[in-house]
Amino acid sequence: MPLSTALVATDRPARYLKQLVSHLGHKATTRLSGDGRGAVTFGTGTCGLAATPDGLSLIATATDAESLVRVQDVVARHLVRFATQEELSVEWTKPMAGEDLDILDTVLDDYLLSHCTPPDSILQDLAASTREVTGSASRMQVSPDEGALLTMLTRLVGARFAVEVGTFTGYSTLSIARGMADGGRLITCDVSDQWTTVARPFWERAGMADRIDLNLGPAIETLRALPEEPVIDIAFIDADKDNYPVYYEEIVTRLRPGGLIVLDNVFLGGRVFDPAYQEPHHLAMRRLNGFIAGDERMESVMLPLRDGVTLARKR
Numbered sequence: 001m002p003l004s005t006a007l008v009a010t011d012r013p014a015r016y017l018k019q020l021v022s023h024l025g026h027k028a029t030t031r032l033s034g035d036g037r038g039a040v041t042f043g044t045g046t047c048g049l050a051a052t053p054d055g056l057s058l059i060a061t062a063t064d065a066e067s068l069v070r071v072q073d074v075v076a077r078h079l080v081r082f083a084t085q086e087e088l089s090v091e092w093t094k095p096m097a098g099e100d101l102d103i104l105d106t107v108l109d110d111y112l113l114s115h116c117t118p119p120d121s122i123l124q125d126l127a128a129s130t131r132e133v134t135g136s137a138s139r140m141q142v143s144p145d146e147g148a149l150l151t152m153l154t155r156l157v158g159a160r161f162a163v164e165v166g167t168f169t170g171y172s173t174l175s176i177a178r179g180m181a182d183g184g185r186l187i188t189c190d191v192s193d194q195w196t197t198v199a200r201p202f203w204e205r206a207g208m209a210d211r212i213d214l215n216l217g218p219a220i221e222t223l224r225a226l227p228e229e230p231v232i233d234i235a236f237i238d239a240d241k242d243n244y245p246v247y248y249e250e251i252v253t254r255l256r257p258g259g260l261i262v263l264d265n266v267f268l269g270g271r272v273f274d275p276a277y278q279e280p281h282h283l284a285m286r287r288l289n290g291f292i293a294g295d296e297r298m299e300s301v302m303l304p305l306r307d308g309v310t311l312a313r314k315r
Helices: 013-024 065-082 106-114 121-140 144-156 171-179 196-205 219-224 241-252 268-273 280-294
Strands: 003-008 029-032 037-041 045-052 055-062 161-165 185-190 212-216 232-237 255-264 298-303 309-314
Touching (some): 003 065, 013 045, 013 055, 013 065, 045 065, 106 144, 121 144, 121 171, 121 196, 144 232, 144 255, 144 309, 161 171, 161 241, 171 185, 196 212, 232 241, 241 255, 241 280, 241 309, 268 280, 280 298
Parallel strands (some): 161 185, 161 232
Antiparallel strands (some): 045 055, 255 309
16 A cells, blocks of 8 residues: 655745755655656655645655655654754545545546537437446546547647547447548457447447447557558557557657547546556556656646546647
8 A cells, every 4th residue: 555645734835845855855766847847766765755735745655665665754743854944744545546546536427427428319329228238337437527528629729530449349439430521530459349240330320430440359450451551540558558658659650730639537546646656567667657648749737537538649
């Protein structure tokens, strides 16, 4: 359970943040950004710092509970030592695992779904069929508000050629297809027809089947078979997380200037925040999230929508 936070009440949060980053830079790797945030990375873990109107916010992470205690202790001791004009109190929250974070509160969830364009009867029936056919696997389907977002984004970029990696039962596919310009083409990829057979009757019912090409097999082969010139207007990645970096790179090279990539599940249920999770897909997602933020070919924003959604637009 290597996550813990603290909010230190003080009128000098920016000052203490700079002192911590400067002093601890002699024994750790430090970073100070221009937006009032910083980070100190030790061999055993990391502490993120942010100057807020309420004080200095601290977020300690580590690969195990013992390492977390060491990070907490070093940061708290130095912070208290720097405070010569006031008495600071550093009270850490009880350690928790990333998967225990309440990413979307049920009250907020209900309010969000009540205040966006609702799905029509076709999407509602598709969602119902997905629950009936796939059981617990139905959680892989995008939510109605995320589907509405995909339709809106597709319309905003004026998409005529779209790519989707991960079809499942076709809810997101239909959401993208509906946002495309007349004559548009959407290539959607999935590894098998286990769930995609649910999709086609609803695509036909919506009058969108003629603009959707379903490709079964490894998505990377489908992507590499596409023309190398920038022809993609919008792409949605929602498949096996280990291969997100590969999918991203193949799509970026084929994305037109002004084109958009949408990546789903970039939080991995909160596990991406927690360094205790070290499986290949956790490592791949962390690396990709960091890479996209610094990718000079793109401008990006990560949204706290559902399980995390990143929008990356090609410059």
